[in-house]
Amino acid sequence: xxKHSGKTLEKKSLQPLxxxxxxxxxxxxxxxxxxxxxxxxxxVNGVTLDIMRGEAFCVVGESGCGKxxxxxxxxxxxxxxxxxxxxxxxxxDNLDDHGRRPFRQRIQMIFQNPYxxxxxxxxxxxxxxxxxxxxxxxxxxxxxxAQVEKVMKSVGNDPEWGSRYPHEFSGGQRQRISIARALVVxxxxxxADEPISALDVSIQAQVxxxxxxxxxxxxxxxxxxxxxxxxxxxxxxxxxxMYLGSVCELAETAKLFANPQHPYTRLLLSSIxxxxxxxxxxxxxxxxxxxxxxxxSGCPFHERCPLANDRCKIEKPILKHQKSGTTVACHAVEExxxx
Amino acid sequence: MTLLQIRNLEVDFPTRYGPIxxxxxxxxxxxxxxxxxxxxxxxxxxxxxxxxxxxxxSEPGHISAGSVEFEGRDLAKISDEEMRLLRGDRISMxxxxxxxxxNPVLTIGDQMVETLQAHRxxxxxxxxxxxxxxxxxxxIPSPEARFDGYPHELSGGLRQRVVIAIALLSxxxxxxADEPTTALDVTIQAEILALLLELCREHGAAxxxxxxxxxxxxxxxxRIVVMYAGNIIESGSTRKVTxxxxxxxxxxxxxxxxxxxxxGTPLNQIRGAxxxxxxxPPGCAFxxxxxxxxxxxxxxxxxxxEVTGRLVACHHASKLKRSRKAGK
Ligand SMILES: Nc1ncnc2c1ncn2[C@@H]1O[C@H](COP(=O)(O)OP(=O)(O)OP(=O)(O)O)[C@@H](O)[C@H]1O
Ligand SMILES: Nc1ncnc2c1ncn2[C@@H]1O[C@H](COP(=O)(O)OP(=O)(O)OP(=O)(O)O)[C@@H](O)[C@H]1O
Ligand code: SF4
Ligand SMILES: [Mg+2]
Ligand SMILES: [Mg+2]
Numbered sequence: 001x002x003k004h005s006g007k008t009l010e011k012k013s014l015q016p017l018x019x020x021x022x023x024x025x026x027x028x029x030x031x032x033x034x035x036x037x038x039x040x041x042x043x044v045n046g047v048t049l050d051i052m053r054g055e056a057f058c059v060v061g062e063s064g065c066g067k068x069x070x071x072x073x074x075x076x077x078x079x080x081x082x083x084x085x086x087x088x089x090x091x092x093d094n095l096d097d098h099g100r101r102p103f104r105q106r107i108q109m110i111f112q113n114p115y116x117x118x119x120x121x122x123x124x125x126x127x128x129x130x131x132x133x134x135x136x137x138x139x140x141x142x143x144x145x146a147q148v149e150k151v152m153k154s155v156g157n158d159p160e161w162g163s164r165y166p167h168e169f170s171g172g173q174r175q176r177i178s179i180a181r182a183l184v185v186x187x188x189x190x191x192a193d194e195p196i197s198a199l200d201v202s203i204q205a206q207v208x209x210x211x212x213x214x215x216x217x218x219x220x221x222x223x224x225x226x227x228x229x230x231x232x233x234x235x236x237x238x239x240x241x242m243y244l245g246s247v248c249e250l251a252e253t254a255k256l257f258a259n260p261q262h263p264y265t266r267l268l269l270s271s272i273x274x275x276x277x278x279x280x281x282x283x284x285x286x287x288x289x290x291x292x293x294x295x296x297s298g299c300p301f302h303e304r305c306p307l308a309n310d311r312c313k314i315e316k317p318i319l320k321h322q323k324s325g326t327t328v329a330c331h332a333v334e335e336x337x338x339x
Numbered sequence: 340m341t342l343l344q345i346r347n348l349e350v351d352f353p354t355r356y357g358p359i360x361x362x363x364x365x366x367x368x369x370x371x372x373x374x375x376x377x378x379x380x381x382x383x384x385x386x387x388x389x390x391x392x393x394x395x396x397s398e399p400g401h402i403s404a405g406s407v408e409f410e411g412r413d414l415a416k417i418s419d420e421e422m423r424l425l426r427g428d429r430i431s432m433x434x435x436x437x438x439x440x441x442n443p444v445l446t447i448g449d450q451m452v453e454t455l456q457a458h459r460x461x462x463x464x465x466x467x468x469x470x471x472x473x474x475x476x477x478x479i480p481s482p483e484a485r486f487d488g489y490p491h492e493l494s495g496g497l498r499q500r501v502v503i504a505i506a507l508l509s510x511x512x513x514x515x516a517d518e519p520t521t522a523l524d525v526t527i528q529a530e531i532l533a534l535l536l537e538l539c540r541e542h543g544a545a546x547x548x549x550x551x552x553x554x555x556x557x558x559x560x561x562r563i564v565v566m567y568a569g570n571i572i573e574s575g576s577t578r579k580v581t582x583x584x585x586x587x588x589x590x591x592x593x594x595x596x597x598x599x600x601x602x603g604t605p606l607n608q609i610r611g612a613x614x615x616x617x618x619x620p621p622g623c624a625f626x627x628x629x630x631x632x633x634x635x636x637x638x639x640x641x642x643x644x645e646v647t648g649r650l651v652a653c654h655h656a657s658k659l660k661r662s663r664k665a666g667k
Binding site: 068158203204205206208212228231233253254274275277279280282 | 529558578600
């Protein structure tokens with residue numbers, strides 16, 4: 001699969017920084033005493049991706065489709081059940097704590113939940129200084145203070161916040177502290193899991209501007225997970241659309257938004273709320289929400305797909321390069337019955 | 340009928356570095372069945388306003404002035420026990436932090452059954468069936484398997500849906516939803532919003548929707564309240580406020596939307612940052628960041644006044660050019 005995406009999307013100037021190959025992640029669930037097999041959540045089911053150096057790579061998709069899980073594997077917080085992750089030429093998914101160490105500063109993660117990701121016992125200043133002390137033993141105390149102040153200001157935080165504790169801040173303020181913590185050590189790859197969804201639009205704009213600028217200046221690479229498609233459209237170079245642990249469409253951002261191919265991508269884009277004065281209309285999608293516990297056979301989307309036929313119920317479509325310039329996993333698109 | 344009436348509400352936090360006033364005099368009326376959106380700068384006091392209504396402000400914070408009346412009763416004057424019964428029954432809150440609702444050591448099912456049995460006299464099996472129905476309604480896949488699972492096993496969005504399911508267990512007259520769909524993808528978001536709207540339309544529940552998503556507020560609510568640094572600075576019909584924002588902060592907010600900027604270009608941002616709540620500047624709190632500020636703005640605090648059919652707290656609101664039409 002990587003051959004398809006690799007051949008066409010690899011621009012000469014870009015080297016893959018991250019290579020994910022056939023990644024599967026399962027979580028066991030409680031129960032299943034009566035049946036022979038313990039039920040498990042199939043959070044990620046065979047994802048293959050390349051992320052280029054300097055790229056803003058976005059992941060969107062249904063909630064629970066495995067985005068955070070994917071991010072946690074890349075950040076080294078979770079071992080894959082099957083598959084490999086290669087970072088800058090080194091395989092990193094199977095490293096122990098010691099082997100991982102050199103990558104900890106280079107790869108930073110901004111977590112989805114700002115309420116759970118800050119240590120309640122540390123002041124904001126301590127929270128930001130700690131990673132700097134650890135990763136940058138070359139800096140003296142004054143340099144550390146200066147670096148913390150610079151980064152705090154860049155994401156719109158008052159440096160005076162330093163003496164306070166996380167519980168004294170609102171959700172959005174905590175998220176800005178988490179963002180500052182990720183940026184403070186000068187990483188090269190940032191996994192940003194819904195980094196700005198807790199922020200108001202003007203701070204969103206400010207943080208996105210900081211992230212875009214850091215990218216230009218330091219050639220930062222992003223894996224950007226978001227439900228906000230207008231932000232993705234603004235920020236991303238490429239987008240992977242995930243559904244039930246699989247990538248169903250992968251395309252350059254502009255192409256995806258101009259001409260979505262996969263039926264799930266189309267559903268997703270048509271559900272974006274608009275500010276055009278229209279009132280809310282909701283056309284319910286028929287069918288049960290499929291479960292990662294009992295994965296459907298065939299195409300993961302077939303139970304809700306308006307284009308599904310018998311083949312879709314049996315055979316899982318694989319990502320294939322399409323004439324439109326995008327990569328799609330859908331029999332209907334492949335058979336030319338999607339338009 | 341006025342369901343909720345907030346008058347001159349102030350909330351104080353005494354801290355190591357002096358007292359902080361996080362709500363600085365808020366007036367808000369919500370009619371039965373009305374849907375009102377609250378938007379505003381992060382840290383402006385939106386969640387705090389919700390906590391004040393629920394009487395859930397965490398120590399050492401407290402209501403230092405003003406009143407909250409719900410269904411004609413002054414909430415400051417009722418007993419803790421009465422307040423506890425009101426919460427989760429007449430008023431349901433969906434918290435911004437799902438773990439405010441969820442207990443990490445209890446299974447999803449146990450917490451739902453416990454909530455149900457606290458307010459109603461029903462058997463375990465009845466409660467279980469009801470809970471499973473609600474989990475289905477919020478589109479949790481494999482509800483039976485999730486019923487016996489723990490909160491940490493759920494993705495951010497699934498956890499949020501469980502919280503929404505718990506909030507919908509009763510038949511509330513007022514739903515306060517603090518960023519309820521922020522963690523959800525747009526298709527599930529649409530389903531949850533449809534569910535909330537149905538609850539409002541069919542059961543006459545009123546909704547206070549706190550969110551940063553201006554498109555969501557614009558589609559779901561009838562009225563918008565914009566907050567900045569502990570005050571309401573603009574309030575009016577949703578259509579009016581989003582089409583012709585009249586406070587310079589609201590204007591800046593709408594101009595910052597990615598839709599208003601070409602892909603990849605720097606987004607319009609409001610210069611500066613919101614002040615710390617212990618150092619709110621005199622006069623208009625927004626004045627250090629405002630393009631229209633003059634001397635009066637830095638000395639005299641503007642009150643909410645009617646300007647072109649909505650309330651605006653800005654000395655110059657009637658003179659500003661309101662040209663920024665929202666949406667594409
Ligand atoms: N520790 C765990 N134990 C059991 N199941 C888990 C665990 N962590 C995640 N899961 C499950 O794996 C699936 C994928 O979760 P993940 O958090 O990656 O989703 P997501 O795409 O990030 O969703 P969201 O947009 O809601 O954050 C979900 O069904 C989730 O419930
Ligand atoms: N325990 C506390 N001590 C001191 N100040 C606090 C405390 N809790 C909250 N605050 C302050 O109160 C203000 C209002 O917080 P609130 O949570 O209501 O903001 P919000 O408008 O909901 O923001 P967001 O959109 O980020 O959730 C913030 O400026 C915050 O820093
Ligand atoms: S493969 Fe079939 S079921 Fe899957 S999205 Fe395409 S048409 Fe729908
Ligand atoms: Mg997630
Ligand atoms: Mg809040």
